[in-house]
Amino acid sequence: MKVAKFGGSSLSNATQIKKVASIVQNDKDIKTIVVSAPGKRCDDDVKVTDMLIALCTNKIAGLDTEEALTEILMRYKSIVEELSIDSSLLDNFESILRDYLNTIEDNDYLLDALKSRGEDFNAQLISAYFNSLGISAKYVSPEEAGIRVTNTPANARLLPSSYNEINKLKDYPEDVLVIPGFYGIADNGNIVTFARGGSDITGAIIARGIRADIYENYTDASHIYAAHPGIIEEPYKIEEITYREMRELAYAGFGIFHDEALEPLYQEKIPVMIRNTNEPHIEGTKIVPERKLNPDIPVIGFSCDEGFTSISLHKYLLNKEIGFTRRILQILEDYQISYEHMPSGIDDISIIMRSNQFENNNSLDKIIEEIDLQLEPEWIEVEEDLSLLFIVGLGMARQVGIVSRVTAALAEEKVNIRMMNQGSTEYSMMFAIQTNDHEPSIRALFKEFF
Numbered sequence: 179m180k181v182a183k184f185g186g187s188s189l190s191n192a193t194q195i196k197k198v199a200s201i202v203q204n205d206k207d208i209k210t211i212v213v214s215a216p217g218k219r220c221d222d223d224v225k226v227t228d229m230l231i232a233l234c235t236n237k238i239a240g241l242d243t244e245e246a247l248t249e250i251l252m253r254y255k256s257i258v259e260e261l262s263i264d265s266s267l268l269d270n271f272e273s274i275l276r277d278y279l280n281t282i283e284d285n286d287y288l289l290d291a292l293k294s295r296g297e298d299f300n301a302q303l304i305s306a307y308f309n310s311l312g313i314s315a316k317y318v319s320p321e322e323a324g325i326r327v328t329n330t331p332a333n334a335r336l337l338p339s340s341y342n343e344i345n346k347l348k349d350y351p352e353d354v355l356v357i358p359g360f361y362g363i364a365d366n367g368n369i370v371t372f373a374r375g376g377s378d379i380t381g382a383i384i385a386r387g388i389r390a391d392i393y394e395n396y397t398d399a400s401h402i403y404a405a406h407p408g409i410i411e412e413p414y415k416i417e418e419i420t421y422r423e424m425r426e427l428a429y430a431g432f433g434i435f436h437d438e439a440l441e442p443l444y445q446e447k448i449p450v451m452i453r454n455t456n457e458p459h460i461e462g463t464k465i466v467p468e469r470k471l472n473p474d475i476p477v478i479g480f481s482c483d484e485g486f487t488s489i490s491l492h493k494y495l496l497n498k499e500i501g502f503t504r505r506i507l508q509i510l511e512d513y514q515i516s517y518e519h520m521p522s523g524i525d526d527i528s529i530i531m532r533s534n535q536f537e538n539n540n541s542l543d544k545i546i547e548e549i550d551l552q553l554e555p556e557w558i559e560v561e562e563d564l565s566l567l568f569i570v571g572l573g574m575a576r577q578v579g580i581v582s583r584v585t586a587a588l589a590e591e592k593v594n595i596r597m598m599n600q601g602s603t604e605y606s607m608m609f610a611i612q613t614n615d616h617e618p619s620i621r622a623l624f625k626e627f628f
């Protein structure tokens with residue numbers, strides 16, 4: 179039994195939805211599908227999720243919402259008309275959006291409720307379309323499926339007790355269940371979304387809950403490649419990759435699969451196939467607990483993510499000062515900031531954080547002030563335009579000379595390594611670099627290792 183998740187690129191218009199129907203018709207093992215909101219139809223298009231966010235932003239700013247609302251409804255109208263399904267669905271979509279805009283007072287919950295409709299409306303219309311083709315399908319809302327989550331807007335976490343309820347989906351008599359991705363229901367009834375790209379998370383949760391044999395993640399790429407295909411023209415196709423390797427790469431830039439989606443699958447050892455809706459005959463990349471193919475190649479992929487800020491501080495005899503790190507972390511906690519890495523030397527320490535946490539507030543300045551006041555360092559330096567580069571591969575463990583190959587390749591491109599980190603498991607190395615070195619670094623490493 180399979181769970182298949184179709185991403186926004188696979189559902190961007192009626193033509194794409196027809197391809198999805200054909201995949202489902204040709205594979206009787208697919209019993210449940212999880213769907214995203216319509217994605218971009220071309221490079222300069224806008225995802226429905228982003229249109230819904232814009233609608234909410236206008237509402238909160240007290241601006242006119244009619245134009246944004248109409249544009250969203252037009253996206254669905256064009257799909258409904260081309261698929262020749264009952265157009266009364268559209269009236270229902272409109273009244274739901276209007277109802278949310280008029281009744282939800284808290285801005286964070288309004289945003290999540292509106293965002294969730296992208297996937298919810300798509301699931302309803304896809305289910306209707308499947309039935310019109312003679313596929314016995316049922317739309318199942320996350321509430322009915324039992325996806326219970328924490329009451330943390332835009333950052334839902336599944337309540338583990340949900341799995342028992344989700345398991346009951348196996349008993350539905352229909353051939354295919356169609357479940358909207360990206361959100362769950364909090365105990366007080368609020369709609370709460372996962373992080374952006376979170377339909378992968380719903381897919382993984384459903385796969386785990388019903389103990390699927392395989393979780394297929396359909397997108398617009400036939401494989402996971404060793405480096406971002408937008409940077410390397412003909413990247414190496416990965417046939418098999420382990421959960422651990424994928425976790426590291428997905429964390430920093432491999433946007434093809436959400437890093438939070440691996441955890442539920444890893445727990446039940448459910449293999450993941452990355453497949454292409456436009457080329458369903460290609461088998462794609464398999465994410466597995468242990469890989470049998472190419473166990474000895476040292477590096478399996480490189481990823482790089484932009485948007486990091488570091489605070490570095492220096493103080494003579496810092497290493498002797500008991501509680502120094504704890505006090506820094508306490509300051510971060512006071513401002514609700516999470517950190518990603520903390521490279522250190524005997525007299526200096528750096529804290530690397532995602533910069534988007536400082537958007538729309540001046541907490542970075544306040545944190546620096548607070549550190550200065552409480553810890554009295556000799557100097558503090560802030561860098562706001564950092565990227566984190568990851569070199570990943572289980573085969574790197576116990577191999578001598580990998581770091582020197584990496585640093586030599588980066589040196590040749592005149593990339594200045596600002597900080598570096600390697601965990602004791604030796605399957606991942608992190609280098610902090612300046613953002614304008616992102617693409618040259620990936621190209622240099624690809625040339626060195628593939």
Ligand SMILES: Nc1ncnc2c1ncn2[C@@H]1O[C@H](COP(=O)(O)OP(=O)(O)O)[C@@H](O)[C@H]1O
Nearest residue numbers: 185186187397398399402403405406432433434
């Ligand atoms: N290493 C990689 N291998 C393949 N695709 C990648 C990689 N890194 C990033 N991508 C990008 O991920 C995209 C698919 O993810 P996404 O746009 O979220 O798809 P969907 O809308 O189907 O969920 C691909 O089009 C590709 O540009």
Ligand SMILES: N[C@@H](CC(=O)OP(=O)(O)O)C(=O)O
Nearest residue numbers: 185186214227374375376377
């Ligand atoms: N639609 C949501 C969730 C999602 O997973 O989308 P996609 O499959 O297009 O990455 C978003 O844009 O964040």
